[in-house]
Amino acid sequence: MTTTPASFSDLDLPAALLTALTEVGYENPSPIQAACIPPLLAGHDLLGEAQTGTGKTAAFALPALARLDLAQCRPQVLVLTPTRELAIQVAEAFQKYAHHLPGFHVLPVYGGQSMVVQLRQLKRGAHIIVGTPGRVMDHLERGSLVLDGLRTLVLDEADEMLRMGFIDDVEWILEHTPAERQTALFSATMPEPIRRVAHRHLREPQEVKIRAATSTVATIRQRYWLVRGVDKLDALTRILEVEDDFDAAIVFVRTKTATVELAERLEARGHAAAALNGDMTQGLREQVIERLKNGALDIVVATDVAARGIDVPRISHVINYDIPYDTEAYVHRIGRTGRAGRQGTAILFVAPRETRMLKAIERATRQPIESIALPSRDAVADRRIAQFRLQVVETLKNEDLGFFMDVVNRIEEEESFSTHEIAAALAFLAQRERPLQIEESGRGWDIATAAAAAPGAKAERAPRENRDEILARRRAFSEGMLMRYRIEVGREHGANPKEIVGAIANEGGIEGRYIGQIHLFDDYSTVELPRDLPADLLGAMKRIRVRQRALQIRPLSEAEAAALPQRRPPAARDTRPRNDERAAPRKHGKAPAGKGFGDRKAAGQFPPRRKRGE
Template structure:
């Protein structure tokens, strides 16, 4: 009888992978990980039926990494995904798990991204390729992607590729890979077409069927906030301020470092907060939990591992500051509240690219998660004023104020101030650390209103008109905006949209305060408000775009004058990725337009290609 798998150490994974798993808070393998990893480590083919949110990415990524030859900079693992969003997520997961594998390189390839950049990166070498079928085919036909050393091929969400019309493309790719490869196919459902593909291309596959566990959490009110345009910490503090039933909270983050950083930043804002992570001794951990129980601590910032087993009845809120990697972790997290017959609240921060996990969580908990808007500055100010008034009323009712009345009377007589003027000064002094008026700018760097944008409400934002553009240009000419240099450019494949998204989402600067962006070969310039706070500059320096830190710094006047004349890159032709849904299905017998990259020189791919009616028999028509 096989012993039960209770930890990742029971799976014979290499030490560097175990270290990375511990750092991201993984402790116990999910059912699909426990079932699949032993088969894949043994080199067997696998047919897995599993929903999104069950942890299947780690189920195939960990054994694939364990079998890599790091010194060989050639594609050894190929993962096919239906959409560009999923390709990016899977590539990021590989990068995270391989954090302690020196020299490891993963490359996502998908339509809509510069072909020239991908060609350059492929030439440099990569251990793992994650891509959409159409773009992988392009590289195979060009000869830029060579799979002679391929060891593992993974088909992720095969039923979705079938639904989107990619299944013929997938079969063509399978026929152009080494016959001795290991193949793993994952699908949420198993229609006949997928089983036929498995029968043709998998060798005696082991079958694993995992259904996502569903849990009813009726005692917990679940809500989510779409992360857009405001610093997450600023959003967290505003939400906590307006929660009527807030008593204590656990805030979940992914890494041990993040627990300390976020706890310190919350303390700086006046909250009684502390970190809880796996690096702490048992004594310190017990001390934090005891403080949470007795009320001397209101917020604990924790990782999944450190928070296991916490049972504190006064925990009214669970905040998922970082979205969990699978639905089981989410259910474990929110189970820290809603105990002992009390109502609990769970709030989830969801970035736009994480909406797939949000839907998986809704299926797992069998209830919809309510979207919430970020409280406005006026709402927060109103709440603070109401609390201040209540404090005054309670003090007048319960305390003996005769001595203080005498002090006020003497000030009024001797200093010639009126009583209401003295009261206003005392109110200012009493609320200096937590002002009743919420400033327009602050540590959250919310440079305008905190009201939810139309994009956050799911509406399409209006296109900027000419007057707004002219106003922004005047702001630069009048010195309100200045140019900053960031260390990512055209050769790294970056787009202005990615720069705006990173600065807005991670830095908390609204898009309308971001001026013109100029892309150069190995760096870019961006117009931002002049004299940004030092703390914000420090944050922006660490933000990564295209796996490169921005390392932002303000340009001096002499540097700005010496900037080279910017050339507009050629417009890419024929982007098959439509509205983020992946590449449009390729029809057999059709033609394909040549694609141009966005480098300084156009790249010509020759005449259009015509294909035969059957996969595997393609040829170039001269």
């Protein structure tokens, strides 16, 4: 391949995949994508040597999706990964790229997840299976995973599977898949055992070798914060408030919708912010960039595609609100700051399951990324007080205050208040939109009380409320302190009580102890909250979003409450002993009758396996 495709449209991918790529912000194929997609589309086997973070997931996922027969809901693609975290990430990538493929289904299978759940999902059918070797073997032996229709098999991070001791399991799986399958093997390095596997199981593979040649400017200070659930917006606003050298920032998110939503929420918190995405006309985009240059805006929330080529000298910070899909995108993002020898700061929000990408970014940029703890409420309050004091001093020095002095003197004479009391009242009025005193959050704990944990560390679980507190809350409802409210999100939207409580507590500032029972229905839910909530609070809570839907909260009338569907009591537990094949001891080496592979179907025999932990 002597020429690199200029865009994904040059790679003969279906229109549905191209639309999905545009929506997630992919502009041009990375080197490994440009090299791997054409031979995989043509049906060739492939041996790829590439580091994590170079974009190889899309390199094998896109051609696999392009060759699917959606009418047949049985496993046509099997992807083996070394860890459950990677299996989940790869499955999510398939789901994202297949957004416009009707009826598509991908299923991750890995150890540690309920076998009963996986058996049920496998029975329903899936086009693509992504799994760890041990659990895939379990399902093959049970006969719950049948690969007679397998077209493509991908080994992702084969060297990592070798290091973890899975290579024998991988070969066992390869031997029990159809011989006419297409096989793609990806590995960061090519040790001899991996080459032997490739020689035995790949047919005249085309070889692709990609070395990540990305690096970053030495003037950029890189830091990361380990994300804690719903607190990303709170974290972002705190960081923006206390950064000493903050002038302007680009905040990167993954989707066009997220640019608008986040920009609006930042504006509601007093920041001069605007969205920048591909749906905007060129004229509007130029206006946003011009406002950023002249100081009318301090924050631009952008997608990767929309931010390409921006060179604004005052950009001091780049914040990766959503982690990028590959290391090249990260390098392009943070390149918006630290230009022409100027100092810049890059901050990355990393979810616990995204720490692999964090390590890949460190390898690609050849720089360590330091963890940070969020500023506490006290630190934010101190910064606001310092800024307020500076504004007052500058006003006293530079403005003619004669008229206002007369107003204060008149109040002092007519109302018998001291000058200090009047000044305090004026300070209160001036800071009402941006309080100098930050009240306790509705969560009951401060997201900044613990330093950023090391990747993989678990946060300490909050103490569970005791039975007396639960009973007290129920008594409060019976005594009329709480009432039911309706919110416009329910089961069919994927909502759950934990998300609803988190949204109301974090965005509405209502402490958890004042949130009562939540009942989920199909297209709406009810929640018990304090009676007679202030109108301004209700108005703000209407805009709170759960599962991308505004809550539109409102009190339930007595008639509506009486007409609510009755909730069914939980079914009695069946204590009879189970009598199925899962309860019986499983014998390695033999599958249930009628569940074999091709010519081996009649024999139903499998070579013995060596048991391994996941």
